[in-house]
Amino acid sequence: MVRPQHGGEVWEHSPHLIDFSCNLNPFGPPEETIKIILENMNYIINYPDDQCTHLKSTLSDHLDVPLRNIIVGCGSTELIKAFAEAFVKQNDHVIVCSPTYDEYAFYCQFMGGIVDRVPLREDKEFFLEAESLFELVDGSTRAVFLCNPNNPTSRFESKNKILEVVEECENKSVMVFIDEAFIDFLREGKSNSCVSEVQNHDNLFVSRSLTKIFSIPGVRVGYGVGGEEIIKYMDKARLSWNVGILEQALACGLIGDCHSYLERTVRFVETEKRRMYEKLSCIGGYQPVRPDANFIFVKIKELGVNSTDFKNIMLTHGFLIRDCSSFGEAFSNYIRIAIKKSEQNAGLLEKLKAVSEEILSSGRKKFEAPEKSISKC
Numbered sequence: 001m002v003r004p005q006h007g008g009e010v011w012e013h014s015p016h017l018i019d020f021s022c023n024l025n026p027f028g029p030p031e032e033t034i035k036i037i038l039e040n041m042n043y044i045i046n047y048p049d050d051q052c053t054h055l056k057s058t059l060s061d062h063l064d065v066p067l068r069n070i071i072v073g074c075g076s077t078e079l080i081k082a083f084a085e086a087f088v089k090q091n092d093h094v095i096v097c098s099p100t101y102d103e104y105a106f107y108c109q110f111m112g113g114i115v116d117r118v119p120l121r122e123d124k125e126f127f128l129e130a131e132s133l134f135e136l137v138d139g140s141t142r143a144v145f146l147c148n149p150n151n152p153t154s155r156f157e158s159k160n161k162i163l164e165v166v167e168e169c170e171n172k173s174v175m176v177f178i179d180e181a182f183i184d185f186l187r188e189g190k191s192n193s194c195v196s197e198v199q200n201h202d203n204l205f206v207s208r209s210l211t212k213i214f215s216i217p218g219v220r221v222g223y224g225v226g227g228e229e230i231i232k233y234m235d236k237a238r239l240s241w242n243v244g245i246l247e248q249a250l251a252c253g254l255i256g257d258c259h260s261y262l263e264r265t266v267r268f269v270e271t272e273k274r275r276m277y278e279k280l281s282c283i284g285g286y287q288p289v290r291p292d293a294n295f296i297f298v299k300i301k302e303l304g305v306n307s308t309d310f311k312n313i314m315l316t317h318g319f320l321i322r323d324c325s326s327f328g329e330a331f332s333n334y335i336r337i338a339i340k341k342s343e344q345n346a347g348l349l350e351k352l353k354a355v356s357e358e359i360l361s362s363g364r365k366k367f368e369a370p371e372k373s374i375s376k377c
């Protein structure tokens, strides 16, 4: 087992690098972020509230979900781990899509689980084929993990389709984990979220991240909602004092108080992702997948270089993009790029065009990708 790979590894590179590998809010953290952190600095001499009482009550009001259905984590990542620790035991089968966020499979395997993969097919625009998933469900299946919108494909499934899976699984006593880390970036996200369904389906758990939408990944806080029994077990699996004082204060301050920031984000991402997709489609060598979320999955097979070499080429030009080969062999010709500010996106498009022209004109065979070189950035 190897630890999952992620984008955002800026620490390894030049500070001038523009990071398109991490899918964060292009506007950066909301204005009030620093003020809230400074106002709460004096309290770090105490342990944090282990029960996250105030934050849970803020979430309960914001989501209209009872307190007993809410858990808070050190990022939504802790909740993926806690779910696996609470429910997956040796030889239990779990179903995950391919490609999808790697952490579900990783933590389930860590608990001794066996991962069955349901392929998301290019010729189906990477939409989930529920029937293929149902064929994998049997008496040994413990849980199904779905990421909506899905990382890295950027594909968003309707609530009806997700509920179809939840209901089928409920009939077979299989749990369903829905990761909605990127849902706030979509206009149709709120009406399609499964958060409001946790009281109707005992087998359902929904995780949400605050770090993407508020662009605060260095502050570790996320939350999840689920059936009361699920939350009880997961609460035992989480770390004591898992959410720090600054994290709790910041989450309380930002949730429910950022309406115009969120609206501005959704409006911007909506326009910019369409613009980026159209422009990218016109550059030779790139086949972007129509994006639903704030990032674009791009096939680069026509360039004749694999995504690891391509990432290294882009690094020499000062751009960090996500090499998708870690999502599996079949994706070693795919990259993922975030939607950032318009000027940054324009800069990336210009460089992608120049790089593809250089690669295609130098001939696929003759072209040699540089060794991974950080100092050149």
Ligand SMILES: Cc1ncc(COP(=O)(O)O)c(C=O)c1O
Residues within 6 Å of the ligand: 006, 074, 075, 076, 077, 078, 101, 147, 151, 179, 181, 182, 208, 209, 210, 211, 212, 217, 221, 222
């Ligand atoms: C789909 C998905 N879910 C969850 C996470 C974890 O987010 P966090 O732990 O910062 O809430 C990520 C991070 O990249 C992600 O891509």
